[in-house]
Amino acid sequence: MTRLARIAAAQMGAVNRSDARPHTLQRMIALLENAASQGAQLVVFPELALTTFFPRWLLSPEEVEGYFEAAMPNPDVQPLFERARELKVGFYLGYAEKTPQGKHYNSAITVAPDGTIIGHYRKVHLPGSVEPREGARVHQLEKRYFEYGDLGFQAFYGPQAWGAPVTGMLICNDRRWPEAWRSYGLQGCELMLMGYNSAAYDPNGGSSEDAALRTFHSLLATQANAYMNSTWAVSTAKAGVEDGFGLIGASCIVDPNGVIVAQAQTLDDEVIVADCDFDACKQGQEKMFNFANHRRPQHYARLVDQVGAVRPPEDIARPS
Amino acid sequence: MTRLARIAAAQMGAVNRSDARPHTLQRMIALLENAASQGAQLVVFPELALTTFFPRWLLSPEEVEGYFEAAMPNPDVQPLFERARELKVGFYLGYAEKTPQGKHYNSAITVAPDGTIIGHYRKVHLPGSVEPREGARVHQLEKRYFEYGDLGFQAFYGPQAWGAPVTGMLICNDRRWPEAWRSYGLQGCELMLMGYNSAAYDPNGGSSEDAALRTFHSLLATQANAYMNSTWAVSTAKAGVEDGFGLIGASCIVDPNGVIVAQAQTLDDEVIVADCDFDACKQGQEKMFNFANHRRPQHYARLVDQVGAVRPPEDIARPS
Numbered sequence: 001m002t003r004l005a006r007i008a009a010a011q012m013g014a015v016n017r018s019d020a021r022p023h024t025l026q027r028m029i030a031l032l033e034n035a036a037s038q039g040a041q042l043v044v045f046p047e048l049a050l051t052t053f054f055p056r057w058l059l060s061p062e063e064v065e066g067y068f069e070a071a072m073p074n075p076d077v078q079p080l081f082e083r084a085r086e087l088k089v090g091f092y093l094g095y096a097e098k099t100p101q102g103k104h105y106n107s108a109i110t111v112a113p114d115g116t117i118i119g120h121y122r123k124v125h126l127p128g129s130v131e132p133r134e135g136a137r138v139h140q141l142e143k144r145y146f147e148y149g150d151l152g153f154q155a156f157y158g159p160q161a162w163g164a165p166v167t168g169m170l171i172c173n174d175r176r177w178p179e180a181w182r183s184y185g186l187q188g189c190e191l192m193l194m195g196y197n198s199a200a201y202d203p204n205g206g207s208s209e210d211a212a213l214r215t216f217h218s219l220l221a222t223q224a225n226a227y228m229n230s231t232w233a234v235s236t237a238k239a240g241v242e243d244g245f246g247l248i249g250a251s252c253i254v255d256p257n258g259v260i261v262a263q264a265q266t267l268d269d270e271v272i273v274a275d276c277d278f279d280a281c282k283q284g285q286e287k288m289f290n291f292a293n294h295r296r297p298q299h300y301a302r303l304v305d306q307v308g309a310v311r312p313p314e315d316i317a318r319p320s
Numbered sequence: 321m322t323r324l325a326r327i328a329a330a331q332m333g334a335v336n337r338s339d340a341r342p343h344t345l346q347r348m349i350a351l352l353e354n355a356a357s358q359g360a361q362l363v364v365f366p367e368l369a370l371t372t373f374f375p376r377w378l379l380s381p382e383e384v385e386g387y388f389e390a391a392m393p394n395p396d397v398q399p400l401f402e403r404a405r406e407l408k409v410g411f412y413l414g415y416a417e418k419t420p421q422g423k424h425y426n427s428a429i430t431v432a433p434d435g436t437i438i439g440h441y442r443k444v445h446l447p448g449s450v451e452p453r454e455g456a457r458v459h460q461l462e463k464r465y466f467e468y469g470d471l472g473f474q475a476f477y478g479p480q481a482w483g484a485p486v487t488g489m490l491i492c493n494d495r496r497w498p499e500a501w502r503s504y505g506l507q508g509c510e511l512m513l514m515g516y517n518s519a520a521y522d523p524n525g526g527s528s529e530d531a532a533l534r535t536f537h538s539l540l541a542t543q544a545n546a547y548m549n550s551t552w553a554v555s556t557a558k559a560g561v562e563d564g565f566g567l568i569g570a571s572c573i574v575d576p577n578g579v580i581v582a583q584a585q586t587l588d589d590e591v592i593v594a595d596c597d598f599d600a601c602k603q604g605q606e607k608m609f610n611f612a613n614h615r616r617p618q619h620y621a622r623l624v625d626q627v628g629a630v631r632p633p634e635d636i637a638r639p640s
Contacts, residue, residue, distance in 0.1 A: 129613075155631075155632050178498035182623055183622050185629065186628075186630065188629040208603050213579075216577075223540055223544070227537060227540060227541065258540050287524040287526070288496065291628045294447065295445075295497075302506045308611045310506065
């Protein structure tokens with residue numbers, strides 16, 4: 001039996017601060033319908049798909065609260081859930097989550113074609129800082145507005161209709177962290193889903209990174225980690241000029257060889273689709289990256305025993 | 321003070337089973353002189369540079385022993401050490417190591433311009449198998465001929481003449497393992513040195529991997545791991561058709577953005593050179609990949625607590 005799913009990345013152009021939620025939902029439903037018309041069984045939306053990327057500003061607590069979802073689904077997003085169920089299409093949705101206990105996370109869910117939420121992830125690798133950088137006109141304040149994800153990296157099975165792939169979720173900056181991918185790879189992941197909002201400039205200040213370099217970084221990290229874990233990866237951007245600030249595009253679907261099989265060409269709303277054969281993960285998982293045969297964790301202690309980099313002692317003689 | 325070193329990758333074409341050691345040494349010395357004439361201060365030779373890639377065959381114990389070096393340096397390789405010291409050039413050399421206790425490793429050393437061995441590494445990620453695959457005409461028997469490296473991933477300082485970069489070594493298949501790179505990244509590595517012999521076909525059998533795909537994999541893994549650890553990487557092939565079996569080329573020098581700044585164009589003896597500015601590592605190490613700020617080891621336990629992949633329990637309900 002072939003284990004094949006047709007999967008779409010539904011890239012979104014800018015969602016501006018002034019955009020009303022129903023308008024954004026209409027765009028997402030149009031993308032969903034477009035993907036479904038091409039036979040897609042799963043549609044991957046971006047990180048924080050429902051709103052502008054608000055961590056770029058220091059905002060009043062009232063405005064920040066307005067960007068969070070206190071329940072999922074909720075009346076604002078119910079039309080998307082309903083249309084997806086009608087079309088028998090699943091989806092990945094990134095959103096700002098507020099829990100009943102008042103905790104805030106940068107989260108994503110995966111929803112099955114029958115409307116069931118089958119996966120829930122909270123972003124572990126929050127970039128940026130808690131405090132704004134003095135004098136800067138743009139910030140990266142995810143560490144201010146969100147708590148670190150507390151659910152770890154828990155893989156789950158996709159529906160039988162997709163071939164029951166072992167599936168994992170990441171969000172944006174997570175895709176640059178090989179520890180996150182390997183945590184899923186060690187669960188035999190065959191399908192990695194992720195959305196992002198990545199600045200087209202250095203969000204931490206500095207002038208050495210432009211849109212082309214940051215697009216290259218995004219693709220490089222996704223391709224290599226897919227290859228090194230023998231998994232499919234579907235990675236979706238919110239792109240374009242959002243409230244005056246650039247976001248890269250280059251949403252992509254990557255095969256277990258790290259080869260891009262579909263890539264967005266615009267910085268706007270755009271659907272890309274690929275057929276993902278999960279049996280193609282076997283070549284890597286059973287040979288080159290057969291972890292049971294080849295990993296040597298006895299030499300990996302630094303990965304968990306320390307957080308930051310520790311240079312060799314300065315008193316080790318440095319030859320001239 | 322700029323921390324700059326001019327570094328060469330000295331790619332080698334095939335070293336056939338019938339090639340006498342002095343002939344191979346002459347080729348290596350010619351490459352060293354070529355690199356030095358271009359101002360290189362460090363020359364990176366391939367894995368198992370002195371011999372054919374003998375793990376591709378099931379061989380008699382006598383023949384296998386002949387491929388190992390019982391001391392380093394030794395009379396056979398002394399001319400390379402002497403010429404390098406005359407030229408004030410350091411080098412990385414991959415070789416088959418036999419210890420006084422009779423242990424066998426796939427090893428590499430880094431030698432300073434004054435002839436001092438400043439780094440010693442034994443390959444941790446041995447690919448292939450202990451037993452030959454029945455009926456196959458080519459094998460990958462590193463697990464048969466070598467013991468697993470027992471020195472871990474220990475970074476060291478390069479000489480002041482190179483800007484004292486924190487330096488790490490890998491060998492061949494190691495470069496595909498993000499755990500290995502991260503172990504060095506967590507020591508603040510700024511320069512990663514590695515040599516390889518990578519088959520231009522699937523050495524574990526199978527027909528889905530050709531030379532182009534395997535070359536892509538080699539570059540992809542090197543570029544992404546350099547980027548994700550904000551380090552320079554110099555990666556050198558033994559290339560070409562060796563004893564009738566193809567080896568990929570594409571030796572490369574990669575900057576801390578993961579960008580290839582020099583790449584070999586042939587499958588033969590060839591020197592590529594680049595100026596490596598170690599201060600260029602700061603952009604990544606202080607921002608995006610500031611590990612102290614952004615890593616979350618509390619969620620990485622799987623990386624050391626398990627060796628092989630463990631799929632989620634089958635009794636987790638799989639939605640239809």
